[in-house]
Amino acid sequence: MATRLAYLAEGRLFYRDAGASSSRLIESPFGNDVVNRALQRQAKNEWKTGGESNSGMYNRQSLWGISGQGPQAINVRITAVTTGNSSEELLYVVSTESVGGLFSYNLSSGKEVRLFHKEGLYLSDFCRNSKHDMIACCQRMSNGTASIT
Numbered sequence: 157m158a159t160r161l162a163y164l165a166e167g168r169l170f171y172r173d174a175g176a177s178s179s180r181l182i183e184s185p186f187g188n189d190v191v192n193r194a195l196q197r198q199a200k201n202e203w204k205t206g207g208e209s210n211s212g213m214y215n216r217q218s219l220w221g222i223s224g225q226g227p228q229a230i231n232v233r234i235t236a237v238t239t240g241n242s243s244e245e246l247l248y249v250v251s252t253e254s255v256g257g258l259f260s261y262n263l264s265s266g267k268e269v270r271l272f273h274k275e276g277l278y279l280s281d282f283c284r285n286s287k288h289d290m291i292a293c294c295q296r297m298s299n300g301t302a303s304i305t
Contacts, residue, residue, distance in 0.1 A: 167233030184250045185268050188233040238282040249279045
């Protein structure tokens with residue numbers, strides 16, 4: 157059986173097939189959509205704040221008391237990965253500051269399928285039992301505690 161490897165580095169998912177000379181980055185369309193929606197919101201509201209500068213009608217600091225962090229500050233990370241039901245499937249968790257979800261990715265077609273997502277869902281450290289079709293993982297809570305799920 158050929159060795160295949162899926163791994164996480166700096167919150168990004170990489171896959172290396174047997175015999176391949178390099179790894180390929182697997183990007184989540186869901187994660188990209190989160191960033192794109194934030195960019196659209198920023199562009200839509202930029203007239204109010206003048207963007208990142210203090211030259212607009214109002215600036216973020218004076219109006220809302222917050223700093224002007226743009227969508228580039230959105231932290232979209234893949235926090236866990238495991239094998240799926242077939243040799244062509246990976247299961248992984250995409251997490252942002254506000255929402256997380258479990259996704260399936262088909263290595264042959266490159267298609268991502270959202271299995272579920274939820275606000276405040278932070279999962280990591282997958283361990284899959286294929287015999288019972290179950291996954292054990294760590295669920296982190298907003299108060300700093302964690303549990304096995």
